[in-house]
Amino acid sequence: MKRFFPFFILLCGLQNSLAQEFTRKDSLRGGFSFERICYNVQRYDLNITINPEEKSIRGYNDITFKTVKNTQKIQVDLFENMKIDSIIFDGRPLEYKREFDAVFITFPKPLAVDGTDKTIRCYYSGNPQIAKYPPWDGGFVFKTDSKGKPWIGVAVQGTGASLWYPVKDSQSDEPDFGATIKVAVPDGLMNVSNGRFMGSENLKNGYTRWDWEVKSPINTYDITVNIADYVHIHDNHNGLDLDYYVLPENEEKAKKHFEEVKPMLDCFEAKFGKYPFAEDGYKLVETSYLGMEHQSAVAYGNKYRKGYQGSDISGTGIGLLFDYITIHESGHEWFGNSITSKDIADLWIHEGFTTYSESVFVECLYGYEKAMEYINGQKKRVSNRSPIIGYYGVNDKGSTDMYYKGALLLNTLRHIVNDDQKWWKLLLKYSETYRHKIIDTQTVITFFNTETGRDLTPVFEQYLRYKNIPELEVAVKNKEVKFRWITDVPDFKMPIIIKQGSKEARLEATNKWKSHSIKNNDPVKFDDYQFLIKITYN
Incomplete structure (x- = not known):
């Protein structure tokens, strides 16, 4: 749940050289x-x-x-x-x-x-x-x-x-x-x-x-x-015990408000596998603070409002369709509680996947376009001031970009895969493979490389270990478009989508200049809706 302002990060010589001192403690x-x-x-x-x-x-x-x-x-x-x-x-x-x-x-x-x-x-x-x-x-x-x-x-x-x-x-x-x-x-x-x-x-x-x-x-x-x-409210959904502990004056309000839990569970179980802690049950417990992903006893303090404290994190209005705390903190049951990072430096494994689960919930209930609008609305919350991954071995959490940038990395990976059937199968297999396991970033990278049949290591490295997102440098002259990636990671390769009028082309871009011929003078646009990238036109 928590969003922290970052210590600055250096990892294996891959990241910036901003100094950070740590102590014996x-x-x-x-x-x-x-x-x-x-x-x-x-x-x-x-x-x-x-x-x-x-x-x-x-x-x-x-x-x-x-x-x-x-x-x-x-x-x-x-x-x-x-x-x-x-x-x-x-x-x-x-x-x-x-x-x-x-x-x-x-x-x-x-x-x-x-x-x-x-x-x-x-x-x-x-x-x-x-x-x-x-x-x-x-x-x-x-x-x-x-x-x-x-x-x-x-x-x-x-x-x-x-x-x-x-x-x-x-x-x-x-x-x-x-x-x-x-x-x-x-x-x-x-x-x-x-x-x-x-x-x-x-x-x-x-x-x-x-x-x-x-x-x-x-x-x-x-x-x-x-x-x-507390007063206790008991329910059951598809054999899973649902228990809610709330202040007495909120009992009737809670009964109605927490009905959202059932479609959420249906969605997450379809996409991520069975609820990981069925033998321990599922609970929401009303707290005086906003919330926390306490396993099988999720802390809930959003005061029975839609959105995040009554506002929409995405700025699109879509975030007001659901209770952010219920969805996000429950998403952690799969990502963070079931699948846990060995070191807190890799906390994006908790927060990036869980933040992505919000848009998964939106897609389950309202469709792909709404989900894309919601997750793209989160781009304005990415700071790109320091890398996502922290220092290992010193209890360093890394950058708050682990939330939204982490989620947008996953959305980018989905569109690199470019096959939704394969993507959802991959995400389900990831959740089930590492159920109740403790892993690290390299484990995640290896899994995605194996399941996609593509070397995604440079993609993960750029988004996680450097502050900058990939920059697509573009030059349009006459009837030719030239393009290349500018990245900190060498040998970077990722698709781009060029749109001209009603036509579009999906091309593989690298750090070296490539060219693409166009047939008329209609404006050329590059898709940054499916990917988290920066586009620079020369």
């Missing part, structure tokens, strides 16, 4: 140290109490893992302002050392790669960071509803799940067997987290604990709490 947070890669998380089991008055958390997280390399030390993450009370393994406390937000845990003897599950229990407490402008900066959100009752949420994408619980805070490792989230809140309130509701227990101390379980792998930043005096 950045590499601990975003890197792949031995203490991180030596173990694989199997599941998390959170059991915490949240005190709204104190804005505090206390409790523990059980981290179950397997060692994949012999080690005596592992890294877990928890923000410095949160206190580690103790870490227990086999009934005994472990030694640990903190460095910034990293917690290095030492075991009494080396842990062998023996295939067995090992569990540490991390007791912790403190006041988590509060978001000043959620969801754009990470943290907890402590608000009250119209009746003055607590209304609490959390959004930490980019900032990190370790903001509020001990975790291996890296997208490179999701718990293979999900998580349980048990949250005690004051009596009279409800907590809604990811997955299925497993029951509640009155603790006889003024608090009631609400238990949830996720059975699918889950991004750590997706694990969530939502605390309020």
Whole structure:
């Protein structure tokens, strides 16, 4: 969901040379140290109490893992302002050392790669960071509803799940067997987290604990709490449980407004495959902040309006035909939650595909022309100030162009393929091939190259690793048109469409001048509607 203003990026010598400094803290947070890669998380089991008055958390997280390399030390993450009370393994406390937000845990003897599950229990407490402008900066959100009752949420994408619980805070490792989230809140309130509701227990101390379980792998930043005096609306669509948790005064409004979920699911399942988390159900949970793609518990805060906070992101009017937050954040269930980037530098794998899913939804309901109008309307939101991909290993998100430029890259690829039947089959296969998998940009490129039978590497490189979009230089003289691509990437090749009157020609353009004969003096136009390109006439 989140849109960030970028750090500037350099990658493998391919991108601009604008300097960016990173620190030891950045590499601990975003890197792949031995203490991180030596173990694989199997599941998390959170059991915490949240005190709204104190804005505090206390409790523990059980981290179950397997060692994949012999080690005596592992890294877990928890923000410095949160206190580690103790870490227990086999009934005994472990030694640990903190460095910034990293917690290095030492075991009494080396842990062998023996295939067995090992569990540490991390007791912790403190006041988590509060978001000043959620969801754009990470943290907890402590608000009250119209009746003055607590209304609490959390959004930490980019900032990190370790903001509020001990975790291996890296997208490179999701718990293979999900998580349980048990949250005690004051009596009279409800907590809604990811997955299925497993029951509640009155603790006889003024608090009631609400238990949830996720059975699918889950991004750590997706694990969530939502605390309020909610009412529950249940529905079902083609065997999938749909559950909505909203404030009481919005119950009737929500029942009508969320009917949009059903055609959305029909569309996305047709184009991207079955809903990836059917065993955990689908939920929308009303939040005081705008929204976030929390897996199987999507945060919804668009106030039951069409568009994006009541406006149209595309500027075409088409964006007012649907609720942006419902469609976009639910699109993340396929792209971001199911298919996850290993490093946050490749976050375009989440945001580019999900932003593209908006125009896919428009096409499903209103047709190709409306979808093209919508996605082309997003061009004005592309800044081209810095590359999409960030620095690897330092928790760098790259440019906000990952959203609209990423989506327009996919639209460009569709029209390079120039065969819609092949395109939709390709996109479906991509979604199904990498379902519940963690990948990187090179994996995406290799897949598209293989499935199209075309070397698209230079195309991906230009759009992702450089700030400039391809520039088509054109010269028209007498009855001849000359053209070439100006790009940062060498050996760039991509089709162009030349239009003259009612006739059009599709030609392959490269970095070298090519020519095309025309038969009359009618104006010559080049199509930039199907492609994200710049055209310069000489």
